[in-house]
Amino acid sequence: MPFAVIQFVFLFTLFASVVQADTLKLTSLRWPPYSDSELKNSGASVAVVRAALEVMGHDLEVTFFPWPRAVRTAMAEPSYQGYFPEYWYETEDFIFSNAIGHGPLGFLENRQRPVPWFSLEDLQAFRLGVVQDYVNTPELDALIAAGQINTETVVSDSINILMVAHRRVDLAVIDPNVFHFLMDHDRALTELKPTVQMNPRLLTTKQLFVALRNTPEGRRWTDIINQGLLKIDVERIMAEHGIR
Missing domain, CATH: 3.40.190.10 (Periplasmic binding protein-like II)
Structure with a gap:
């Protein structure tokens, strides 16, 4: 294969991977050792979700608020797709990922x-x-x-x-x-x-979940997280971050 063609294929592949990568924005709270901006990897739950997204080629951005504001912001601000960590409950506003720990x-x-x-x-x-x-x-x-x-x-x-x-x-x-x-x-x-x-x-x-907006975009991210969770060792990550 000519060098110019090889170079083109390499650049095209690199560009495609960059285009496909996306960032999921979620809200969370200071709830150590599960989530806290001052903890290693921002806490056990954040480490799990980040690992699940990274193995799928995506990134995670978390903004920390007091819990009531974290939930309200995830519901009201279109830039956020959800919040975590959450226990499962009956709601029409959010859908839940598979368990990210317990x-x-x-x-x-x-x-x-x-x-x-x-x-x-x-x-x-x-x-x-x-x-x-x-x-x-x-x-x-x-x-x-x-x-x-x-x-x-x-x-x-x-x-x-x-x-x-x-x-x-x-x-x-x-x-x-x-x-x-x-x-x-x-x-x-x-x-x-x-x-x-x-x-x-x-x-x-109780099991812990990511609560995502009950929208097509929220369901897309739910599928991505669930696929990623199958590829990582959730229990090991949780244990490494102090969850007994």
Whole structure:
């Protein structure tokens, strides 16, 4: 093959690969060790999604907001195709990728006032701390919505830890991985280690997803992410970023 033709083929292939590469823009929140701009690779969930996109020849751009704003921005701003990490829930606005990992969900309690419970109905005698716009479990959220469980709504897991420590609430819904990370790295919380602990009974273990707009473009990115997830070791990436 003449050199000029080889050069043309090389340049055409290079140009085509550049044209095909695209960038997915998502919103997220400060939720270490799963997502945080200050973490290695921006956290476990971000590392998984980025790896899934890179293996498919695409890039990821993440903007971090407080959680309510992350969800609203993903819904309202056309430049974003979705948000993550999210638990699955019923919605017509978003569709969900295949699982990008998983995380436990439980209750934080005050060491001096442990709460024995065996069913969610047992919690009706207590006051729960929940984070604004977080999805918990369908059963718990239904009881909260029906007014059968008293709750105090806050804007972050860190505030919930303080609420439990100072007995403003009896329990707080939290991922144990998030709790342990915050207690080890947040100076304002480290001194509270002797005061709070995870309740020994887990609420559940939940899968994590990317929530993408329920549009043709959102469905296209969902397919790309799902194909990429099949080509990477999600559990290994999560473990490398501190997910137990």
